[in-house]
Amino acid sequence: MxxxxxxxxxxxxxxxxxxxxxxxxxxxxxxxxxxxxxxxxxxxxxxxxxxxxxxxxxxxxxxxxxxxxxxxxxxxxxxxxxxxxxxxxxxxxxxxxxxxxxxxxxxxxxxxxxxxxxxxxxxxxxGEFHLLMESTRPVVLLSGGVGLAPMVSIFKHLAQSASPRPVWYIHGCQTGLLHALRDDIQGALASNPNSHAVTFYDAPGPEDAQGEDYDYAGFITAEHLTAHVPDIADAECYVCGPAPFMQAMYRTLIGLGVGEEQILYEFFGPSTILKGE
Ligand SMILES: Cc1cc2nc3c(=O)[nH]c(=O)nc-3n(C[C@H](O)[C@H](O)[C@H](O)COP(=O)(O)OP(=O)(O)OC[C@H]3O[C@@H](n4cnc5c(N)ncnc54)[C@H](O)[C@@H]3O)c2cc1C
Structure with a gap:
């Protein structure tokens, strides 16, 4: 048995x-x-x-x-x-x-x-919004306000994985009072020779030091992107921030010849806002 x-x-x-x-x-x-x-x-x-x-x-x-x-x-x-x-x-x-x-x-x-x-x-x-891991295109990260959270994740990942992809991180916020995760960005910047990072404050306060806390006053512009990101039309662009920021960045990138399919974005609100629907 x-x-x-x-x-x-x-x-x-x-x-x-x-x-x-x-x-x-x-x-x-x-x-x-x-x-x-x-x-x-x-x-x-x-x-x-x-x-x-x-x-x-x-x-x-x-x-x-x-x-x-x-x-x-x-x-x-x-x-x-x-x-x-x-x-x-x-x-x-x-x-x-x-x-x-x-x-x-x-x-x-x-x-x-x-x-x-x-x-x-x-x-x-x-979530569908994430770094395209298999791509070899240059990466442009554009964040406004707390939209920086997923961008810092991507920026740090590219540094820690020793990725050969060039990356430009451009962050905008109102003042130093709303500028988070600076040490993370500086740490990744220092360890990744393929990385670049700049910060815009649109309303810097008296305590904010240009060149130390932030790089440029005002909003992120098409002129800045053209001057600092070579071949932006070939880049993969990741965008996250408040609705007006998203709309402005989307229009700017399209205007610079970036294909719609190269613009990846995360909305912290309804996504119909992007194209002004
Ligand atoms: C994929 C994704 C990722 C996200 N990641 C982050 C992140 O990393 N960090 C982050 O901070 N957020 C993130 N968010 C946003 C987050 O999910 C919340 O939406 C955000 O924290 C606001 O939620 P809340 O409950 O505090 O506000 P809610 O209670 O939803 O209120 C939202 C707004 O409505 C206003 N309000 C209150 N009552 C009324 C009323 N009667 N009429 C009109 N307006 C009113 C409030 O003052 C406030 O400004 C993300 C969202 C998504 C979709």
Whole structure:
């Protein structure tokens, strides 16, 4: 009589994007309105790999809200950082023309309520916006405000993977009070001989030093891109920022002969805004 041996249970497979709980391992104020959170999975398993530019979708249990709030936050560090994920969150103020409205609920919760040791649930890594890993084209990264999070991930990845692709990172923000992740950008710049980075402040304050905190006053212009990025029409351009920034950059790049298919963008809001629809 043959005795059937008990089969070992198949390893539990988890879909790469399924829900996972993370503990906040560190929280840092980057600048006036921006904090970063370092997240580690509570199950103790390794981080799931991601491509620079992707994001996590959080289900935030904000006290007083009837349902969890669903909010997306991009990875703000590169995939080579393997012991935690970092997200970088701007506290969303009321719209300038309606200051009587309350600030953003999810970002306020992450800024003011969530502390080190708290747990957050998220799905991911996910998202179609990411560095095209097989491409060999030069890379142009254009970010406005907190749109810098996915760009810093890409910029650091190109440095840490010793990529031969030339990369130009052009970031715009209002003032030094809103300028985050400077050390990450400077570190990647110093270690990658193929990289270039400049910062524009559109309203520099008296405490902001040109040549130290920022390079140019004003907005990013077509003239700047033409003068500093050789063969921009051949580049792959990644764009992320507030709606007016996205519209301006899109028009500028098209005007410089960059093909529509070479412009990759992430909207932190509805994507119909880009082409003025
Ligand atoms: C793929 C993706 C990646 C993202 N990555 C990041 C990231 O890395 N970092 C980041 O900071 N953000 C990121 N975002 C944006 C983020 O998901 C949130 O949208 C953002 O934090 C605002 O959410 P909130 O809950 O704070 O604001 P909400 O509560 O959604 O409020 C949004 C705005 O509406 C205003 N408002 C409040 N009440 C009213 C009203 N009655 N009428 C009109 N307006 C009102 C608020 O003042 C605020 O300005 C990303 C978005 C996407 C889609």
């Amino acid at each position: 043959s005795q059937q041996r008990e089969q070992p249970a198949p390893p539990r497979t988890r879909r790469p994007s399924s829900r996972r709980t993370y503990r906040v391992a560190a929280k840092r104020r980057e600048c006036d309105l921006i904090v970063s959170l370092d997240l580690v999975p509570v199950d103790g398993e390794p981080l799931r790999p991601f491509m620079p530019g992707q994001h996590l979708t959080f289900s935030l249990a904000v006290p007083g809200e009837r349902r969890p709030l669903i909010r997306n936050y991009s990875f703000a560090d590169c995939p080579e950082e393997t012991d935690h994920y970092r997200i970088t969150v701007k506290k969303e103020p009321p719209p300038p023309d309606q200051p009587e409205l309350p600030p953003g609920i999810g970002s306020l919760y992450l800024h003011d309520t969530v502390q080190v040791g708290d747990e957050l649930e998220a799905i991911g890594p996910r």
